[in-house]
Amino acid sequence: MEPQYDFGMVGIGVMGSNLLLNMADHGFGVIGYDTNPKKAKDLEEAAKPGTTVKGTVKLEEMMQGLKRPRKIMMLVPAGKPVDDVIENLLPYLEKDDIVIDGGNSYFKDTLRRVNYLQEKGFHFFGMGVSGGQMGARLGPSMMPGGDQGAYQYLKPILEAVAAKADGVPCVAYMGKGAAGHYVKMVHNGIEYAMLQIISEVYDLLRRGASFSNEELHTTFAGWNEGRLKSYLIEITAVVFKTLDSEDGGYLVDKILDQAGSKGTGKWTSQEAMELPVSIPTIDMAVAMRELSVYKELRVAASKLYQPTINKIKEGHQQLLSQLEGTLFFSFLIAYAQGLSMLAKASAELDMQIPLPDVVNVWKSGCIIRSTMLVNFSSVFKRNNHQPNILLDDEIATLIKPTYQSVKNVIALAMQAGIPVPSIMSALSYFEAFCTDRLPVNLIQAQRDYFGAHTYQRIDKPGVFHTEWHVNQ
Ligand code: 6PG
Numbered sequence: 001m002e003p004q005y006d007f008g009m010v011g012i013g014v015m016g017s018n019l020l021l022n023m024a025d026h027g028f029g030v031i032g033y034d035t036n037p038k039k040a041k042d043l044e045e046a047a048k049p050g051t052t053v054k055g056t057v058k059l060e061e062m063m064q065g066l067k068r069p070r071k072i073m074m075l076v077p078a079g080k081p082v083d084d085v086i087e088n089l090l091p092y093l094e095k096d097d098i099v100i101d102g103g104n105s106y107f108k109d110t111l112r113r114v115n116y117l118q119e120k121g122f123h124f125f126g127m128g129v130s131g132g133q134m135g136a137r138l139g140p141s142m143m144p145g146g147d148q149g150a151y152q153y154l155k156p157i158l159e160a161v162a163a164k165a166d167g168v169p170c171v172a173y174m175g176k177g178a179a180g181h182y183v184k185m186v187h188n189g190i191e192y193a194m195l196q197i198i199s200e201v202y203d204l205l206r207r208g209a210s211f212s213n214e215e216l217h218t219t220f221a222g223w224n225e226g227r228l229k230s231y232l233i234e235i236t237a238v239v240f241k242t243l244d245s246e247d248g249g250y251l252v253d254k255i256l257d258q259a260g261s262k263g264t265g266k267w268t269s270q271e272a273m274e275l276p277v278s279i280p281t282i283d284m285a286v287a288m289r290e291l292s293v294y295k296e297l298r299v300a301a302s303k304l305y306q307p308t309i310n311k312i313k314e315g316h317q318q319l320l321s322q323l324e325g326t327l328f329f330s331f332l333i334a335y336a337q338g339l340s341m342l343a344k345a346s347a348e349l350d351m352q353i354p355l356p357d358v359v360n361v362w363k364s365g366c367i368i369r370s371t372m373l374v375n376f377s378s379v380f381k382r383n384n385h386q387p388n389i390l391l392d393d394e395i396a397t398l399i400k401p402t403y404q405s406v407k408n409v410i411a412l413a414m415q416a417g418i419p420v421p422s423i424m425s426a427l428s429y430f431e432a433f434c435t436d437r438l439p440v441n442l443i444q445a446q447r448d449y450f451g452a453h454t455y456q457r458i459d460k461p462g463v464f465h466t467e468w469h470v471n472q
Pocket of ligand 1: 104129130131132188191260261262263264265366367
């Protein structure tokens with residue numbers, strides 16, 4: 001039998017099936033493998049007439065039916081399942097075949113797998129896929145990394161099915177080795193920060209200014225018409241308007257205040273410290289999600305300290321205008337931190353990550369898509385190695401007018417007794433980044449005092465140590 005399929009998938013849950021069906025809609029023959037016969041059957045039944053879609057429970061059938069070099073993607077849980085699938089595929093692989101891991105794998109695992117398969121003559125791609133189930137069906141944002149030569153075989157399929165931003169596919173080669181999963185990890189770190197920033201603004205409006213869910217819906221929907229236009233602001237507006245099917249009340253009010261996490265945010269913070277590079281707003285978002293989990297302790301502490309919330313007296317129009325500026329400022333800082341991490345990691349870990357392409361790939365289909373990314377494209381057009389977008393003149397003209405709003409909002413939050421740690425961290429990061437004199441001269445003196453760690457001087461070159469004492 002002549003091989004007739006262009007693309008194979010291991011793991012045809014909703015994500016895997018949707019991506020295959022998307023490919024089939026674009027004229028590619030696809031085959032999905034799963035040990036569960038129902039999933040194989042469901043895949044075939046979901047296919048549109050005239051498309052080539054096959055589901056199978058026989059791995060051998062899938063491998064024999066694929067055109068060479070074979071392109072096989074897996075969408076299975078990160079960790080051991082990925083290694084297990086690789087071992088199962090190995091007996092069937094031929095030289096130049098391409099195996100893609102489309103899950104949220106830890107990039108160091110991906111690098112190990114790239115090397116393991118390369119030694120055997122096969123290609124391994126770690127590919128971040130963002131946009132959830134609907135994204136997979138209608139157009140995801142994809143971040144593949146691996147062997148650049150082999151990417152030519154994936155490019156036509158991935159570009160056809162990816163989300164489009166002004167007609168440009170939201171997929172591009174993200175660099176060598178594990179660059180694809182590294183970029184997706186940082187995408188998720190920014191996602192954590194944006195979610196936390198939005199939740200703080202929600203807290204200010206809900207507990208601080210007594211906004212109803214209707215008013216919150218209108219506010220966020222309105223913001224989504226302007227410069228904050230983004231997927232996360234858009235879905236937040238919808239969340240406020242969604243009713244509980246059981247009693248018809250607002251669903252958001254019934255949800256427990258404990259947030260889960262699968263690890264990508266934590267990895268972003270850990271890896272930033274490894275580099276090192278400073279991403280405090282992302283770190284704070286990870287920390288706050290972790291704090292949310294300690295519900296029982298928080299309840300006990302609230303009984304002990306009985307904090308009061310003082311109502312925010314600011315007029316609504318003024319408050320909303322300042323919060324809009326605060327969201328713009330804080331989102332921009334979150335992106336700046338993530339992109340500065342990628343700039344540093346690209347060089348440090350020899351991944352050759354093309355920052356202009358990263359920004360383009362994030363413009364549609366992914367969770368952190370927003371109109372702000374258009375501004376970042378211009379930054380990297382002017383300097384494609386910009387180490388921090390805050391150094392760009394155009395970004396400076398955008399961020400300066402919002403600075404005072406952030407300070408006002410933080411002052412209001414403090415008076416109200418509402419925690420806004422990620423917004424505060426964004427402001428402090430900005431202020432620290434924009435000063436030519438940080439107070440760490442004192443830290444250097446202290447380190448030299450207790451540990452003879454030495455210091456440098458501003459008035460002459462060299463390394464110095466002092467026997468510190470009080471001069472009489
Ligand atoms: C995406 C999302 C997706 C998922 C993350 C979030 O880009 O589509 O980032 O990958 O929502 O895994 O994970 P947490 O459970 O850590 O929030």
